[in-house]
Structures are given as structure tokens and as C-alpha cells.
Amino acid sequence: MTAADLSTDAGVSTAAEVSTTSLLRLATAGSVDDGKSTLIGRLLYDSSALFDDQLEAVAASSRKRGHDGIDLSLFTDGLRAEREQGITIDVAYRYFATPRRSFVIADTPGHAQYTRNMVTGASTAELAVILVDAQGGLTEQSRRHACVASLLGIRQVVLAVNKMDLVGFSETAFDEIVDAFLTFAAGLDLRTVTPVPISALLGDNVVEPSTAMPWYGGPTLLGHLEQAAVGAAPDRQGGARLPVQWVHRPGPGQPRGSRGYSGMLAGGVLRPGDEVVVLPSGTRTRIVAVETFDGPLEEATPPRSVTVRLADDLDVGRGDLIAAAAAPAAVTRDLEAVVCWLGDRPAQPGGRYLLKHTTRTTRAVLREVVSAIDVNSLVASPAAALAANDLGVVKVSTADALAVDAYADNRTTGSFILIDEATHATVAAGMIAAAADAEVLDLTAR
Amino acid sequence: MSAAPASGPAVLDHLDVLESHAVFVLREVAAELERPVLLFSGGKDSVVLLRLAEKAFRPGRFPFPVMHIDTGHNFPEVLAFRDKRVAELGEELIVASVQDAIDRGLVADPGPGASRNRLQSATLLDAVATHRFDACIGGARRDEDKARAKERILSFRDEFGQWDPRRQRPELWQLYNGRVKPGEHVRAFPLSDWTELDVWRYVEREGLELPSLYYSHRRTVVARDRMLVAVGPFTPARPGEEPVERVVRYRTVGDMTCTGAVASEATTVADVIAEVATSRLTERGATRADDRFSEAAMEDRKREGYF
Numbered sequence: 001m002t003a004a005d006l007s008t009d010a011g012v013s014t015a016a017e018v019s020t021t022s023l024l025r026l027a028t029a030g031s032v033d034d035g036k037s038t039l040i041g042r043l044l045y046d047s048s049a050l051f052d053d054q055l056e057a058v059a060a061s062s063r064k065r066g067h068d069g070i071d072l073s074l075f076t077d078g079l080r081a082e083r084e085q086g087i088t089i090d091v092a093y094r095y096f097a098t099p100r101r102s103f104v105i106a107d108t109p110g111h112a113q114y115t116r117n118m119v120t121g122a123s124t125a126e127l128a129v130i131l132v133d134a135q136g137g138l139t140e141q142s143r144r145h146a147c148v149a150s151l152l153g154i155r156q157v158v159l160a161v162n163k164m165d166l167v168g169f170s171e172t173a174f175d176e177i178v179d180a181f182l183t184f185a186a187g188l189d190l191r192t193v194t195p196v197p198i199s200a201l202l203g204d205n206v207v208e209p210s211t212a213m214p215w216y217g218g219p220t221l222l223g224h225l226e227q228a229a230v231g232a233a234p235d236r237q238g239g240a241r242l243p244v245q246w247v248h249r250p251g252p253g254q255p256r257g258s259r260g261y262s263g264m265l266a267g268g269v270l271r272p273g274d275e276v277v278v279l280p281s282g283t284r285t286r287i288v289a290v291e292t293f294d295g296p297l298e299e300a301t302p303p304r305s306v307t308v309r310l311a312d313d314l315d316v317g318r319g320d321l322i323a324a325a326a327a328p329a330a331v332t333r334d335l336e337a338v339v340c341w342l343g344d345r346p347a348q349p350g351g352r353y354l355l356k357h358t359t360r361t362t363r364a365v366l367r368e369v370v371s372a373i374d375v376n377s378l379v380a381s382p383a384a385a386l387a388a389n390d391l392g393v394v395k396v397s398t399a400d401a402l403a404v405d406a407y408a409d410n411r412t413t414g415s416f417i418l419i420d421e422a423t424h425a426t427v428a429a430g431m432i433a434a435a436a437d438a439e440v441l442d443l444t445a446r
Numbered sequence: 447m448s449a450a451p452a453s454g455p456a457v458l459d460h461l462d463v464l465e466s467h468a469v470f471v472l473r474e475v476a477a478e479l480e481r482p483v484l485l486f487s488g489g490k491d492s493v494v495l496l497r498l499a500e501k502a503f504r505p506g507r508f509p510f511p512v513m514h515i516d517t518g519h520n521f522p523e524v525l526a527f528r529d530k531r532v533a534e535l536g537e538e539l540i541v542a543s544v545q546d547a548i549d550r551g552l553v554a555d556p557g558p559g560a561s562r563n564r565l566q567s568a569t570l571l572d573a574v575a576t577h578r579f580d581a582c583i584g585g586a587r588r589d590e591d592k593a594r595a596k597e598r599i600l601s602f603r604d605e606f607g608q609w610d611p612r613r614q615r616p617e618l619w620q621l622y623n624g625r626v627k628p629g630e631h632v633r634a635f636p637l638s639d640w641t642e643l644d645v646w647r648y649v650e651r652e653g654l655e656l657p658s659l660y661y662s663h664r665r666t667v668v669a670r671d672r673m674l675v676a677v678g679p680f681t682p683a684r685p686g687e688e689p690v691e692r693v694v695r696y697r698t699v700g701d702m703t704c705t706g707a708v709a710s711e712a713t714t715v716a717d718v719i720a721e722v723a724t725s726r727l728t729e730r731g732a733t734r735a736d737d738r739f740s741e742a743a744m745e746d747r748k749r750e751g752y753f
Contacts, residue, residue: 023460090614092595093588095641102460104639116616123618231458246473248506262502264470264620293501304458305469305502318477342616356621359477417621424625429618 021097022230027106027121027154029145030131035162039131039200040094040107043222046207047096091121100226115148115375115389119340119429122152123415127228129158129221134167134197138180144376146185151338151378151391151431153411155191156228160221165199169212188378189408196221231302238405239327240274241267241413243358244320248307260291260307261316263359266412267405268324270300270308275325278316279403284325286311319360321403321413329403329413335396336433338373338407339386343420343427347386347394353427355398357416362400364418369394396430407431461648465498468636470620471599472502475581475634478624482510482581482634483540485570486532488524489699490656491585491637494645496535497652498636510583511538515570517562517701518545519680524699527657542573563704571607580626583634589641599638605629642697643722650715659696662713666691673706697722 030036094105106121108114122128128149132142149157159181167173178195185193196205197216204210207222219227248260274287289309290297300306308322316322323329341347347369355364370393372383386392396418407414418428458466475482484499486492499508512532516525532539544562547569548555556562574582588595598614600622615623624632637645649656667674668687675681677689680702694707695718712718 021460022458023463090596090611093639094595095589095639097641097643102641102644120616120618124620245470246477246502248503251505262473264466293504301458303463303466305466305473354625356623359474361478411619415619415621417618417623419623419625424623424627426615426618426623429616 021099021101023102023104024127024225024228024230025104025106025125026127026129026225027108027118027125027149028129028131029108029118029121029149030129030141030162034131034133035200036107036131039129039160039162039198039206039221040105042200042203042206043105044094044096046203047098047222091117098222098226101230103225114144115340115391116342118145118148119152122149122154123411123429125152125154126230127156127158127225128154129160131160131162132177132181134161134163134173134177138177138184140376142181143184146181146188146190147375147378150185150188150190153407153431155189157185157190157193158221158224159193159195161195161197162200164197164204164210164213165202169197169204169210171213171215174216194218194224196224237268238409239268239324239329240270240276240322241265241324241329241405241410242270242306242308242322243360243412244316244318244322245359247317258309259316260309261322262305262307263322264305265300265302266358267302267410268327270306271298272296276310276322277325277328278310278314279321279323279329280331280401281315281320282331283312283314285314287322319358319400321358323403329405329410331401331403333398333401334367335398335402335404335416335430336370337394337396337416337430338433339392339394339418339428339430341386341388341390341392341428343418343425344388345420345427346388347390347392347428348384352421353418354421355396355416355418355430357398357402357404358413360400360402361419362398362402364396364398366418367395367397393433394430404432406433461644461651464637464640464644465501465648467620467639468498469502471622471634471636472499472583474620474622475583475600475624475632476503476509478622479581479626479632481577481579482583483513483574483577483579484508484510484583485585486512486514486528486539487585487699488514488520488528488531488657489585490645490649490660491587491640493531493654493656494640494648494652495583495585495636496531497648497654500535508535508537510581511540513540513542513573513582515566515573516541516543516545517566518543519562519702521657521659521699521702523659524657527655531655540573540577542569544569547572563701566701567607574607574631575629580631581624581634582631583636585637586633586635587637587640587642587645588635597635597638599635600624601633601635602626603631603633607631609633643719646715646719646722650719657699659699659707660718662693662695662710662717664691665694665707667694667707671706674708675706676702678702 028036092107094107096103106125108117108121130142130145132138161174161177174197197213198205198221200206204212205220207220209220242263242265244261245263250258270287270290272287272289276287277284287308288311290300291307321329347366349366349368351366353364354361369383369385371380373380373391375391383392405413414432416430417426420427514528544565547553552572553565553568586594596611598617602615603609626632666677666689668677668683668689674694677683683689692709695710695712696707698705710721712721
């Protein structure tokens, strides 16, 4: 392929026309073999997010490596070590915008440490693009991508069936993969699966509609990304959640009660007058004002950073949770959670760590490894330890009480990390099971 | 939504989301680290950082000082702007000087007219050690460079100030791990997810003042390395170069010896936004000689402790 083959007039105008747009964070999953780097290069190229000096540098690198024309995958290989070895070592973030929306792509490699990287990329994403090679069909790896997306609370998945040009743009080949994926995904906790037949190399159905697949009547990949739901996560439907991050002390001469409690709203809606409860103490009070540097708000929604004032003079500090009184979070010292183990040393009963949950860090002990979870099926089986890149269910006890939700209900109040006290390495990512009905565990038991 | 709220739509505008998250990062750093410092160059990204710090901590004072690494080759209008802006805010300014580091024998003077860009790293690390800072808040963005695309929002530095891309801490959700031992520090990048265009839109939305050289003006320049380099005391015209007066502006602000101007008629923020949106060159590719030495120039400097 030569640069001239690449269409630049994509109907996606430059970002100049963006005035008020939403932000969609998405994760891409797939290996180099599936054409993931080429797909991202294509999205960036066709949406004019790449610049002449980048094109020139990549064209020069392509020539050096003996490729004809431009190798789109080189746009996303960041570090010298990666380019020299042809590997991707970590999550990389890419940015582009259309007149409708700004996009942040968490680009996760598909090789070694795959689970760790995809869990990281998926943790902040609202949508996952799972890339499948049309020639190879649905693979173990595709199933794994879907499992991790589901486990991490991503409810919108795009199944991008790539390399359609190599299967003669065959509708049958596409349908077979889609059917296999939907059958598998029925056992997962996904809300929408949007299959799109594409050729990242040629550009079919990425930004420009394909003329080679008249049988496909759906949106292009970018067209779908522009329409996908933003801010529709369960977090928004539940009760208000404001983890206290920072306390504004009153100035000299100001009353004690004028303290402001700042944080990023992690769930529900906050309005002046709302009845709230401060957790873990359980003290009830009322929101007097929701403020920002730019003035008071009548209503705040996630993920806005705000400062609230309370009706009563309470002892509230960093790490406390201000929650809707009608729908408070559960207070506990004992957690059961699905973890992705990230540390070099395995997870074993008796291990002591620091646990960071919202804005509170406390000491924790790993009481029990309940089970290991097969990342390709989410089936749990008994286990005594977890190694790096393993998924499993553990029981953890904490020194301080925590105000938690199930991860399925709120990704902020339902998540935590474990930190090694000696090395300060982040050794685990945890997703809390529902306190009462253990929804997350039900999923894993399937 | 209830009767006509003053603000707060159900889905936030993308600039609101970026702002809110950056404010969150600033508060996390201030709450979790003992001695943070905010790095302020006078450039547009760090001007945005100061506004975000106001949003995070006003009516209180900033819980950290502001520090400038002065190469001694800075644009005079940027230094004047720096002093004025910090004075308006009533915050503490620390100036760590590369010239001072040269005078003390900490680093060698590369000679007149040579770039002092790499010396900034040694000067910064010296200031970090002297003041025992455990967090440096900077305005770097992931869209700037291939190496930065892989950087964490809270990025760990060992006791030698080095960045090891292979041993970065996994960063999940908004759970930032800022744990450091004495001598180590983190770099915090609240603008990680912002693009150049986002920064300009925010400058416009917030009505932020920037150093005048970001807007079109007449300046005597020479064409060098496919850039327009201002002729001045630190960057004299070389033999064979002909100084000419051109209408230019700067897309980035750094050391005079390695920062180039671009031909531009953009005199307002709106002009600049229109120009940036249709530009066919990245801001670093267009204006920073230091990033054009090799495919991995930024990666190498970052490993040494660069911003």
C-alpha cells in the first residue's frame, strides 16, 4: 500500500469544528496479528489526527524496514525497545477527535502480561473494541478479550472483524464469527455487542463506508464510536457517591462549619438539600451547597469535581464517603473480591499489603485465596495462590472500615488496589463482589 | 433534570471532564505526597496547570510552591510573564537556574549558543534533592510524543531521577499509587489526556492570558533546521544565514536555543485554534530541535530525568 492509497477526505473534518463534545474512553484489544496497530493507525490517519512530520518519520521507518509505502502500525509503536524488537510493552494512550466527540484510546498489547495490560486499559474505558482476524475466526484470545472486558465492567463491545479483504469480503465468513461470538458472549455481562466487518489495511468501514460489502447495512466503526453511549454506566444510576479527597479549612475568623469537602463525584447526582450520610461513621446530614471555583451548582453529575458544604459540623476527613442517605454504600472490614494479580511475588494467604480504596489507604491482610478464574471462560476453580497475570477470587480484611459498593454497581467505590509495603509496587487490582448477593461471583461461577 | 438548573448537564462536555479529572489528580498529589512542587515554565500548558490549581485549592493557597527551571536562555517576555502571573496568584516562586548549576560546577557549560535543554534535567534533579521534593507536577501531555504516550499520570522516578518504562506501576481506575521512599519522587501529569487543541480551547474558555509570543508578531529570524530561529544574544546568526524579519508566533515556549517559531498571522486565541486544528505538523516537530535528533530523543531524555 502506498500513502496515495490512503483516503484523507474522510468526511471527518478537523477537530476545529468541535465546540461542545463528549469524551469517550475506549480500549482496544487484539494482537499485532489481528491488525490492531494498523486499525488504530487507520483511525488516526483517516480522522486527520496524524501530522506530516509523523507521516514522514513513519514513512522513513517503513522504508528502513523494507515495507512498501506506509506501515500504519508504526504510528502506535512508541518506545525504541518496542520498535527494535517489534513488540509492545505497555498500555499506550492515543487521542483523536471528530466534530461530535473526543476519543481517548487505551491501546493494550496482546502478548505477554496481556491480562495485566488489558485490565489496566479496560479499567477506565466505557467501550471495548475487540479485533478478530476474519481468516482465523474466533480464537481463544478473542474470548479472553471479551471476558476481561465483561469482568472490568465494560458493557459496550464492538466486534471488529478485520481483514475482510482476505476472505473475499464474505458475508458468510463474517456471520460465522459473529454467531460464535454472540453465543459465547451470552454468558457474559455485556449490554451491547456491535459487529462491524472492516479492513483496517484498506480502510473499509473504519471511517469510510465500504463499497465492497453492500450486504452490510450498519455503521462504520467510527460512526458507531461517535454514537455509543457515554456516561451510561451503572455508576450514574445509583445513589450519590462523593469520596472525600481534600478538606478546605476555613480561613482565620471563619466559623468551623464553613469547611468544604472536595472530591470527584463517583455516582448518582448531588444537589443542595440532599440528605446524605457520611461513611463509615454513619452520621446523617444534609448538603447545603455544591460549589466549584466557578460558582455554585444546582446539580452535579459524575465525574465532576466539586466541593460540598454540609449542614452540620461533623468530623469528616479524606477517605470518608459522602453518600445518598436513601441508598448508602455498605460499610465493612471484610471484602470478597475478584483480583487481577500484578505483582511478581504470588498472592498467598497471610500476605500483608496497603489497600487503596477511593481516597483511603489502609492496611490489609489477604485472608484467603478462594479460587482462580480462567481468563478465557471466567470459570472459577479452587486455588491456593495466584501468580502474576492470574485472575482469582480472594478474601481481604482491612484495618479501617471501608464504604463499598459492588464493582458491578460502581466502578469507583467497588475497586481497590493492593500495594506492597516494602517495594511500593502495585501488586493487585481488585473488584469488590456484591456484599449481599455476590453478583460478581455469580458471573465467575458460570 | 429538574427545573432549569444553573449548570451541570447530565453528560459533561469533554473539557469539563478533562478539567475535573486534572483537578482530581492535583488534589490526590497534594493529599498523598509530603512535598510536591508545581513546575511552571510560563508556557501554555503550565498556565493551564495554574488555573487548574486555582480550581482545586481556592479559596485556600496552593499546597505547594511553583518552580521554574531557568536555562538562562529564556525569552525575556516569558520571564516577565512568569513573575507577573505568580505575583497575581500570590504564590511562592522558586527559580532553579541552569546558569547557577554551571557556576557551581554541577554541569558543564555547553558553550554560547548551544542548547541547554539537557542541562535542565540535572538542574531539576538538583532542585528536587535540595528542596526534598517528592512530587513534581508538570504540564506534559501524552499526545506530545511517542514516549509520553506510555507515561503514567503518576510516574515513578528512582533515586537517580530515572524513568524506567519497563517497570512502571500499573495504573488502574483513578487509584494513583504515589508511594515513594526518601530520595525517590513521582512526576504527576494532570494534563496527560489533553491534546494541544484541548489546551487552546481551555485557554479560550477560561480567558487565560499567555505570553505575547504565542500570538503573531514581527521578529528577526533565520531559517535553520527547517525552523525559524529568533536572532538574539544566545542565538546569533551563523555564517551564511541571513536574518530576516518575519511575522511569526511560537507554538511551544522553551529554551531560546532550541525553540523555533512558525510563520503565523494568528493574533487571537480563536485564530490560533483555527490554525492548530488545520496544522499539518505536530507542535514538537514544528518547533523543537531537541526532539528531532532521533526517533527516540524524548525517550532518552526522559530516562535521564527530563520533564
